[in-house]
Amino acid sequence: MEIKVYKADSMRYTPFDDESNSGLFLKYGIRFIDRVEDCDLILSRFLFVLENYVKYHGNRKKYLLWTHEPRIDTNFSNLIYIDGVPINIMNVYTRDIFTDNYLYSYCLREKIKPSEYLNFDRPMGKKIAIVASYNGHYFSQLTSDGKDLDLCRLRADIATFGYSLGKVDIYGRGWPGSISLEDSRFQLKSTEQFWGDRKLDILQKYHFNLCFENSTFHYYCSEKIWQSIMTGCLPIYYGKGNAIYEDFPSQSFLDYCDFNNPKNLFEYIEKMDVEEYNERMNLCIQAANRVLTEKSVFRSIEKLNQNTISKIQTVLRYKDEKASIIESQSCGSAYSNFKNVALNKPAKQSSTSKYSKKNDPQGAVSGTKSGRYNFHTDCEINPWWQVDLEQIYELEEVRIYNRLDSCRERASSLKIFISDNGLRWAQVHENNPSKDFGGIDGSPLVVKLNSRKARYVRAQLNAVEVLHLDQVEVYADLTIPSNLTA
Numbered sequence: 001m002e003i004k005v006y007k008a009d010s011m012r013y014t015p016f017d018d019e020s021n022s023g024l025f026l027k028y029g030i031r032f033i034d035r036v037e038d039c040d041l042i043l044s045r046f047l048f049v050l051e052n053y054v055k056y057h058g059n060r061k062k063y064l065l066w067t068h069e070p071r072i073d074t075n076f077s078n079l080i081y082i083d084g085v086p087i088n089i090m091n092v093y094t095r096d097i098f099t100d101n102y103l104y105s106y107c108l109r110e111k112i113k114p115s116e117y118l119n120f121d122r123p124m125g126k127k128i129a130i131v132a133s134y135n136g137h138y139f140s141q142l143t144s145d146g147k148d149l150d151l152c153r154l155r156a157d158i159a160t161f162g163y164s165l166g167k168v169d170i171y172g173r174g175w176p177g178s179i180s181l182e183d184s185r186f187q188l189k190s191t192e193q194f195w196g197d198r199k200l201d202i203l204q205k206y207h208f209n210l211c212f213e214n215s216t217f218h219y220y221c222s223e224k225i226w227q228s229i230m231t232g233c234l235p236i237y238y239g240k241g242n243a244i245y246e247d248f249p250s251q252s253f254l255d256y257c258d259f260n261n262p263k264n265l266f267e268y269i270e271k272m273d274v275e276e277y278n279e280r281m282n283l284c285i286q287a288a289n290r291v292l293t294e295k296s297v298f299r300s301i302e303k304l305n306q307n308t309i310s311k312i313q314t315v316l317r318y319k320d321e322k323a324s325i326i327e328s329q330s331c332g333s334a335y336s337n338f339k340n341v342a343l344n345k346p347a348k349q350s351s352t353s354k355y356s357k358k359n360d361p362q363g364a365v366s367g368t369k370s371g372r373y374n375f376h377t378d379c380e381i382n383p384w385w386q387v388d389l390e391q392i393y394e395l396e397e398v399r400i401y402n403r404l405d406s407c408r409e410r411a412s413s414l415k416i417f418i419s420d421n422g423l424r425w426a427q428v429h430e431n432n433p434s435k436d437f438g439g440i441d442g443s444p445l446v447v448k449l450n451s452r453k454a455r456y457v458r459a460q461l462n463a464v465e466v467l468h469l470d471q472v473e474v475y476a477d478l479t480i481p482s483n484l485t486a
Helices: 019-027 047-060 152-164 184-191 195-203 224-230 262-271 274-294 297-316 321-330 360-365
Strands: 003-007 030-033 041-044 062-066 079-082 085-090 128-131 168-171 208-210 234-237 338-340 347-349 384-402 414-419 426-430 445-461 469-477
Touching: 003 297, 019 030, 019 297, 041 047, 041 297, 047 062, 047 079, 047 085, 062 297, 085 297, 128 152, 128 195, 152 168, 152 208, 152 262, 195 224, 224 234, 224 274, 234 274, 347 360, 360 384, 360 469, 384 414, 426 445, 445 469
Parallel strands: 003 030, 003 041, 041 062, 062 085, 128 168, 128 208, 208 234
Antiparallel strands: 079 085, 338 469, 347 384, 384 445, 384 469, 414 426, 414 445
C-alpha cells in the first residue's frame, strides 16, 4: 500500500529534507505529494501548524509531528489529542530519534592529535567562548518526572555572569544589549561562510568552550561537544540526565554539575594548570577518536531512518487504543468465551536495567497498550519474562504486543514456552528471526495453543539482547470447568 505524505512545512534539516532519502522512502511505499487533499498523512515540525490542519481535516487525515530540536516540541508522549484527533509525536523525548550519542558526530572528520600545550598561549588565554543563540522563548520550564531538563536559561545565566567578570566571550544572535561579539545572521551574509566553519574558526582562539545542549535528555548529544574537541577547546558540558558518560570518562570535560555556581567554575578554571588541561583534553580527544574509528554515524542515521519509516507505517495502521483493547479482550465473535487470564497476574523477568520501572514485570500485564515498552530487561544471554496465571487453564492463544516506537527488531528471536509447574517447560513457538512483529498497529504475534494446559507462560529471546515488550495476553476458554488446579 502506498502512503502519500504532505509536508506542511519545509522540514528543513530533517530526513524529509534530504534528497538522498527520497529513494529510501519510496522503497517502503512512502511518497511525498504537493496536494494536502490527496494525502494520507500530514507532516510538520510544529504543533501549531498541525493544529490548523486538524481544524479543516479532522480525523480524515493522519498527523505526525517530527522534530529533532529539543525546544521546538516538548511533548513526552508519542501520542496526544487535539479536539479528539490523534497527533503522533516523534521528537527528542520519545527516544526514537536519538538512540546513541553519535547522530551529530559526522562533524568529526579525522583523528585528532593529542594535546601538548606548554602554556595557555592561544590568543584568548583562559577566556571562555560560547557560540549559541539567545532565545528567551526557550526559557520556559521543562520538566519530566520532577526533573528540570532545561539548559537554555542556565547556559545563558552562566554566560552573562561570566561576561560581566570579563571571563566569557559571547558569539551568536539574539543576546541582549551589545554583549555578543558577532551576530551570525549578518556575519554569514557578509562573508558567505558556512556557520559551522565560522564556529570552528572562532573556537580555535580559545582553550575553553561553554557548550551545553539546549536540554539534558538521554542520548541527546548535538555537534557542540564534538566541535569543541575538534578545535582543541576543553568542553564545559552538562553531564547529568543524559548518556554522555557512556563515551566519556570522568575528569575529561569540565562537568558543570560538579560546581555549585558559575563563580566556582570560573575560579577552578583560573587555578587550572596546563598539565591538568592536557590530561582532560586528551581524555576528550581519545573519546572522540574512538567514536570516529569504532562507532558509525551512518548506523545512527540508518537507525533514525528506520525508526522514522516504522513510525509512519505505524501511524497509518493506527487504531484507537480503547477500541484495540476491547477488540483484543473479546477476540471477536468466534472467541466470545475467551478471556485474557494474564491480566494483572504476578510476573517475573530475568533481570532489570536502568530503563526499568517500579514493579517492572507487571507492566506487560497491565492491560494498557502504549506502543512503547512496559518492561525492560538488561542486555544478557536469552533474557526472559514470564507470568503466573495462578491456576492451570486450557489455553487457546498467546498474544505478544511489540513496542513500536523503536527497536522492535530486538524481539525477532522470540520463543514462547508454557509450563504447569514453573520447572519443566515446553516450547510452543519460535519466531522467524527475519520477521519482526508488531503490536497496537494490528499485527501482534499470535500463537495458537489449541487448549494446551498450563499455568505459566514465558517469553524468551534466543540471543544476547534486551527484552522489552508492550503487552502479553494469554487467552483461555472460561466455559471449561475450573477444576484444573495446580
